Amino acid sequence: MTMYCALTVRKLKSGSYGDWRKAWEGDPEDMPEGGEVYILRNLSDPDEIIAFGLIEGDIDEIKASFDADKERKRQEDMAPHIESTGADGIYEVIERL
Numbered sequence: 001m002t003m004y005c006a007l008t009v010r011k012l013k014s015g016s017y018g019d020w021r022k023a024w025e026g027d028p029e030d031m032p033e034g035g036e037v038y039i040l041r042n043l044s045d046p047d048e049i050i051a052f053g054l055i056e057g058d059i060d061e062i063k064a065s066f067d068a069d070k071e072r073k074r075q076e077d078m079a080p081h082i083e084s085t086g087a088d089g090i091y092e093v094i095e096r097l
Contacts (some may be wrong), residue, residue: 001063002092003055003056003093004046004054004057004091005053005091006090006091007050007051007087007088007091008047008052008085008088008089009085009088010048011083011086012048012081012083013080014083015080016051017046019027019080020082021039023077023078024078026073034057035053037051038053039051039056047083056083
């Protein structure tokens, strides 16, 4: 089965992690079943955050379970706490070592 990774790198506004984290989570019921989610903080810059989740499955089924309106609301709620966004996408895992 194919594994996918949703990944976003964000530079948060100074001191806004708690507010961003609350907005990032959204509705816990919306988390894909069987997925693993991680949030990482850069040791050299505590305002740089990487959030990624791993999920195995059929990409069409994963996309079909995605609620665009809820995601748009979540993005809007996070926006006031974000200075900039780097890498942001869904990636296919091509090697697992």
